[in-house]
Amino acid sequence: MEDLQSALAARGLTVSTLPEKGRCLVTTRDFSSGDVIISQEPYASVPNNSPVSSRCDGCFASSNLKKCSACQVVWYCGSTCQKSEWKLHRLECQVLLGLDNDKRKSITPSIRLMVKLYLRRKLQGDQAIPATATDNYSLVEALVSHMSDIDEKQLVLYAQMANLVNLILQWPDINIKEIAENFSKLACNAHTICDSELKPLGTGLYPVVSIINHSCLPNSVLVFEEKMAVVRAVEPIPKGTEVLISYIETAGSTATRQKALKEQYLFTCTCSRCIKGLKEDIQENAILEGYRCKNDMCKGFLLRDSDNKAFICQQCGHVRDKEEIRKIASEVKSLSDKASISLSSGNYLEASSMYKTIEQLQMKLSHSLSVNLMRTRETLLKILMELKDWRGALHYCRLTITVYQRVYPAIHPLLGLQYYTCGKLEWLLEETENAIESLTKAIDILRITHGTNTPFIKELLLKLEEARAEAAYKTR
Numbered sequence: 001m002e003d004l005q006s007a008l009a010a011r012g013l014t015v016s017t018l019p020e021k022g023r024c025l026v027t028t029r030d031f032s033s034g035d036v037i038i039s040q041e042p043y044a045s046v047p048n049n050s051p052v053s054s055r056c057d058g059c060f061a062s063s064n065l066k067k068c069s070a071c072q073v074v075w076y077c078g079s080t081c082q083k084s085e086w087k088l089h090r091l092e093c094q095v096l097l098g099l100d101n102d103k104r105k106s107i108t109p110s111i112r113l114m115v116k117l118y119l120r121r122k123l124q125g126d127q128a129i130p131a132t133a134t135d136n137y138s139l140v141e142a143l144v145s146h147m148s149d150i151d152e153k154q155l156v157l158y159a160q161m162a163n164l165v166n167l168i169l170q171w172p173d174i175n176i177k178e179i180a181e182n183f184s185k186l187a188c189n190a191h192t193i194c195d196s197e198l199k200p201l202g203t204g205l206y207p208v209v210s211i212i213n214h215s216c217l218p219n220s221v222l223v224f225e226e227k228m229a230v231v232r233a234v235e236p237i238p239k240g241t242e243v244l245i246s247y248i249e250t251a252g253s254t255a256t257r258q259k260a261l262k263e264q265y266l267f268t269c270t271c272s273r274c275i276k277g278l279k280e281d282i283q284e285n286a287i288l289e290g291y292r293c294k295n296d297m298c299k300g301f302l303l304r305d306s307d308n309k310a311f312i313c314q315q316c317g318h319v320r321d322k323e324e325i326r327k328i329a330s331e332v333k334s335l336s337d338k339a340s341i342s343l344s345s346g347n348y349l350e351a352s353s354m355y356k357t358i359e360q361l362q363m364k365l366s367h368s369l370s371v372n373l374m375r376t377r378e379t380l381l382k383i384l385m386e387l388k389d390w391r392g393a394l395h396y397c398r399l400t401i402t403v404y405q406r407v408y409p410a411i412h413p414l415l416g417l418q419y420y421t422c423g424k425l426e427w428l429l430e431e432t433e434n435a436i437e438s439l440t441k442a443i444d445i446l447r448i449t450h451g452t453n454t455p456f457i458k459e460l461l462l463k464l465e466e467a468r469a470e471a472a473y474k475t476r
Contacts, residue, residue: 001142003133004208011038013243015211020270022144024242025212031237033411034448037220038243039230042204043140044117045193046109049075058085059226060193060201071096073104073112087129091119095168107168113190113203114165114182118174139207145184146266158183188265193224196456197417204229215244215271216257221413221449234411234448244271251407252371253285283314288407292367294320301367328365332358343383352383374403381421394425416445420460427463432471439464 001015008014012029031037047055055062057074058081065075071093076082082089092115096104117140124131131137147155162179186203189210193202206229209222221234222245231245248260254274261269286301293300293313300315304322311320339354355376362373377396384393401422404415423438443460450457 004139007133008038008208013038016242018242021213023142023211027237027239027241027243029239031233033233033235034451035233036451037231037233037237038208039225039228040134040206040208041228042193042206043135043137044113044120045202045204045227046113046116047075047202048109048200055201056081057089058082060195068093071104072101073107087123088116088119091122092116095119095170098170099168109203110183110186111161111164111168113186113205114161114179115168117182117205118165118169118171118179134208140182140185140205143185143189143207143210145181146188147181147184149266150184155180191222191229193227193229195224196450196454198413202227212243212245214247214261214265214267214269216246216250216254216269216273217271217409218244218246220245221411223413223450225451225454230451232449232451234409251288251374251404253289254281255285256289286314287367287369288371290367291320291325291365292370293318299367325365328361332361332365335361343379348383348386352380352387355380355383369403369406371403371407374400374407390425390428394422394429397422397425411445411448413446413449416442416449419445423467424463427467432467432474435467436464436471439467 005014008025009028012027012031014026014028016024016026018024025038027037047057047060049055053062054065054067054075056065056077058076061077061081064077066077068074068076068089073096074089074092076085092112095115096107099107120129121137121140123129124136150158158180159176161183162176165179166174166176186205189207190203190205191209192200193204194200201224204227209229209231212220212222212231219233219235219237219241220231220243222229222231224230231243237243247265248257250257252260258269258274261267282303283301286303291302291311293302293316295313295316295318298313298316298318300313300318302311302313302320304310305312305319308322310322311325312318313320335354335358339351339358342351342354359373359376359380362370362376366373377400381393381396381400384390384396397418401415401418404412404418408415419438419442423435423442426432426435426438439460443457443464446460447457
């Protein structure tokens with residue numbers, strides 16, 4: 001712990017303990033918006049490989065891949081990644097070759113992640129690879145497992161997974177109970193590794209980053225540069241302040257966020273946003289996830305009546321029958337299931353038609369700022385991009401931005417990325433001035449969340465320069 005504190009002190013940080021939270025990361029100097037607070041390579045990581053999609057184990061790239069000729073499980077994009085991973089993969093390859101082909105091919109990313117975690121511990125213990133103050137197994141041991149909060153069904157699953165890891169490694173002194181506890185630690189502490197546009201690529205365990213606690217109104221954001229986790233300040237953070245990130249999608253009511261945190265991370269959030277939401281924000285929660293007034297001229301929100309038979313608009317007093325709402329909601333659910341099947345099978349035209357019908361039903365049911373309506377429009381945006389219907393995609397992109405501005409803070413990567421998408425579509429459609437405005441808004445956000453020197457931001461800045469040059473040429 002002393003070695004970790006010394007390493008963190010050089011970065012303007014310290015680990016403290018709060019009675020209601022446990023360990024937390026606190027600043028010992030001021031940080032400005034966009035500053036890197038901490039960065040860390042994963043202790044162990046795996047790409048989200050599947051029978052139809054594979055990624056390089058070294059950098060998570062998806063092109064120019066070649067499979068390991070021995071184990072036939074792991075992929076690499078070239079010799080550089082293969083060499084960087086060789087000490088670890090040499091051991092993994094040996095244990096994988098001890099399995100028959102069917103078992104080897106059926107190993108899930110979660111099992112591989114645990115196997116790699118133990119192999120890395122062995123390599124550090126044998127001094128084959130270095131251990132440092134911020135990269136050692138004792139940091140994994142210090143992570144919270146919440147084993148006492150897990151139900152029996154989940155405990156049995158972890159025990160089964162631990163036995164499978166034991167079967168793969170076949171080490172005589174391995175502790176199966178410890179493996180099961182580590183699976184619980186992964187569930188609470190591992191992070192989804194995403195690309196610059198927040199598309200998931202894999203999973204990694206970052207023991208120091210995992211010390212950072214959650215807030216639904218965070219002062220920092222976690223992004224990834226290849227596999228490296230980077231935490232940046234999204235607002236000025238004074239000395240002596242706890243560093244906070246969000247563990248979950250924060251667009252939604254307080255009840256929805258609390259439920260997600262309790263199910264996945266086994267704690268109840270007491271951040272300022274949640275406390276306010278539980279006590280005061282009935283209107284906001286009703287708008288985001290409730291029902292709209294049937295009067296098209298009214299922008300009010302509905303609450304149940306005292307008999308629980310109808311909903312009453314809190315603005316105009318209009319009553320909406322509960323059965324009518326149930327029927328529309330049931331129709332939306334049924335059609336959504338069918339649309340999801342069409343989308344997953346790549347039938348974009350059929351899926352587009354279905355989701356547009358769902359949108360119309362939700363517009364009858366939900367407020368214009370509804371999160372569910374926003375999700376449908378996000379799906380339509382992606383479908384229309386696949387269909388190269390740029391005009392239709394732009395329409396839905398603009399509709400979602402209106403809601404993003406309501407449900408996310410002003411500096412949030414998802415809002416910045418949506419402005420980026422909007423700008424690219426406007427440029428394609430030769431709306432150059434609009435494109436410049438959207439791309440500028442994207443850069444104002446993403447330079448803080450993603451930094452200014454990453455390839456992604458450099459590409460975005462280049463697009464903005466090209467758009468400005470095109471606009472200047474048109475005005476000659």
